[in-house]
Amino acid sequence: MDERVLISVIIPIYKSEKYLSQCIESVIFQTLIDFELLLIDDGSPDACGRICDEYASIDKRIRVFHQINSGVSSARNRGLIEACGKYVAFVDSDDYVKPNYLENLYATIRCESGIDLAIQNIERVNIDGGKKVIPLPECLLEGKDKSLILTQYVRLGVGYSCCKLYLLSKIKDNHIYFIPNLSLLEDLFFLLDYILCADKIMIGNHTDYVYRMGISTSLSNDAVYSFEGECNIYVNYFDRICLYKDYFNLDDSSLNSVWKNLTLLFHRILLSIYRNNYSRKKRIYLLSTVLNEHYFWVKHYFSPEYKVDKVLKLILLNRQYAIFDGLMIVLLRVKLKKMFGSAV
Numbered sequence: 001m002d003e004r005v006l007i008s009v010i011i012p013i014y015k016s017e018k019y020l021s022q023c024i025e026s027v028i029f030q031t032l033i034d035f036e037l038l039l040i041d042d043g044s045p046d047a048c049g050r051i052c053d054e055y056a057s058i059d060k061r062i063r064v065f066h067q068i069n070s071g072v073s074s075a076r077n078r079g080l081i082e083a084c085g086k087y088v089a090f091v092d093s094d095d096y097v098k099p100n101y102l103e104n105l106y107a108t109i110r111c112e113s114g115i116d117l118a119i120q121n122i123e124r125v126n127i128d129g130g131k132k133v134i135p136l137p138e139c140l141l142e143g144k145d146k147s148l149i150l151t152q153y154v155r156l157g158v159g160y161s162c163c164k165l166y167l168l169s170k171i172k173d174n175h176i177y178f179i180p181n182l183s184l185l186e187d188l189f190f191l192l193d194y195i196l197c198a199d200k201i202m203i204g205n206h207t208d209y210v211y212r213m214g215i216s217t218s219l220s221n222d223a224v225y226s227f228e229g230e231c232n233i234y235v236n237y238f239d240r241i242c243l244y245k246d247y248f249n250l251d252d253s254s255l256n257s258v259w260k261n262l263t264l265l266f267h268r269i270l271l272s273i274y275r276n277n278y279s280r281k282k283r284i285y286l287l288s289t290v291l292n293e294h295y296f297w298v299k300h301y302f303s304p305e306y307k308v309d310k311v312l313k314l315i316l317l318n319r320q321y322a323i324f325d326g327l328m329i330v331l332l333r334v335k336l337k338k339m340f341g342s343a344v
Contacts, residue, residue, distance in 0.1 A: 005061075006034040007102055008088045008168065010079030012072045013039060016093040017046040019212070024055050024062075026096035032103040037062045038079045043069030048093070073178035073186045076161065080171060088168045090161040094212055101208040105165040108204035112140065115200040118165040119158055121207040127214045133207055141201040147248040149195055150241070153203070155257055159188035163209045170197055183225060184233050184265075192240045196247065227286055230272040234265040238297070259301045266294075266302055267309075274328055284321045291316060 009027050013020065027037050039052040039062060049066055056062040065078055076090065089105060091097055108118035121136040134157050141148060149158060161178075170176075174197045178190050195201065241258055244250060252259075273286050291298060299317055304310055308331065315324045 005036045005085045006087065007032070007106065007165070008036050008038060008079070008083035008085030009091060009102070010038045010040065010076060010083065010088060011091050011093050012042055012075030012079070013048050013052065013093040014042045014044045014069065014072070014075070015046055015048070016044070017048050017051060019094040019096070020048055020051050021055075023091060023093050023096050024051075026098070026101075027091060028055070028059055028061075029099060030097075030102045031099050032106060035061060035102060036084060038082055039064045040075040040078050041066045042072070042075040043067060071180055073180045073182065076178045077180070080168070080177065083168055085168055088166050088171065089164065091209075092162060092211075095162065096210050098208040098210070100206070102165075104204065104206040104208055105163075108202050108206070109165050111202060112200065115140075115202045116167040116170055117194065117198045117201045118204060119201065120163045120204045120209070122157055122160065122163050122209050122211050123207050124211050124213050136203060136205070138205040139203050141203070142199065144248050146195050146198065146201055147244055147250060147254075149201070150192060150244050150258060151250070151254050152257070154188065154261070158203075159185070159191060160211075161187040161190060162211070164191070166194060170194070179236060181229070182233055182236070183229055185237060189236055189240060192244070196243075225268070225272055226276060227269065227272045227278075230265070230269045231290075234262070234269055237262060237265060259303060262297075262301070263303050266298070267304070270328070274332055280325060283325050287316070287321045287324060288319070291319065 011023065011027070016023070024037070024039070027035075037059075039056070041049045041052050041064065043066075049064075052062075052064040052066075056064045063082065065082060067075070067078060079090075080088065087106070087109065089102065105118050105120060108120065109115050119136075121133060124132045126132075136153075136156055136158070171194065174193075176190065176193045176197070178186050182189075241255065241262065245255065269290060270287075273283050278286065295317075298313070302313060304313055312324060312327060315327070
């Protein structure tokens with residue numbers, strides 16, 4: 001497709017044949033018709049590839065790309081490389097959108113001059129059919145107010161790649177892409193990187209995206225939650241928090257909710273040490289490595305909720321790694337309810 005279209009819709013696809021037809025058709029029958037649909041088959045072992053090809057044969061707006069399984073970030077990046085639209089929107093293959101999804105996103109981004117990111121709400125549907133919508137205040141963000149996406153709106157569920165309309169030229173000019181091989185938060189990191197380049201952000205009041213909760217299919221390849229992988233997630237988030245703090249001149253109080261999120265990621269690092277069958281010697285080595293690299297943050301911002309975790313923090317800060325290791329082995333064995341390990 002050589003001619004320019006208004007919107008490129010990118011769908012990364014992996015093990016979602018049960019829901020894929022509904023997803024594709026929900027895009028095909030949009031009220032706004034000036035779009036292309038890029039279906040990125042990420043080496044799905046089921047019938048997804050065939051389904052994609054069948055739809056492409058009956059709708060010239062659809063282009064299909066088959067690739068070796070490389071994960072959802074790689075699939076989305078492939079879509080960004082191939083996209084021809086002025087704007088780009090994302091849909092996940094086990095979700096679907098309402099008929100006005102693209103039209104309302106475009107209306108939001110066009111409601112005022114200079115808006116280069118439109119955000120709308122998301123409707124969550126569980127397996128039993130129950131629906132949930134978290135209220136999302138309608139507003140225009142520019143200047144320092146753009147930092148509110150990180151400090152306030154992330155906890156309202158805006159961190160997904162869906163429910164947004166991005167300016168494709170801004171993505172390509174600033175070399176913004178999804179980070180491969182992350183098992184968590186790759187959507188959020190992409191959004192945070194884009195916001196630094198955005199002039200104005202409009203949050204609309206439409207709810208046209210339907211997100212299926214509790215679906216066991218995965219858009220990524222099977223991930224191993226290794227120590228290195230968990231550290232990578234933590235460091236990517238930590239670096240962006242520090243960048244936002246400096247860029248927008250934020251004080252610590254405005255970052256309280258963000259530090260709590262980082263606390264959960266630090267919990268995941270600690271738990272990964274005990275979920276990968278490392279020897280005692282290696283566990284202690286990894287604990288010392290983590291503390292040496294992040295001592296200041298652990299001391300001042302690591303804020304575990306439960307008493308047992310607060311005790312573990314003190315032991316860690318005093319570098320009593322053998323004691324920490326012994327307690328962790330015991331606590332994980334007894335599956336203590338009020339411990340960070342029960343919530344991750």
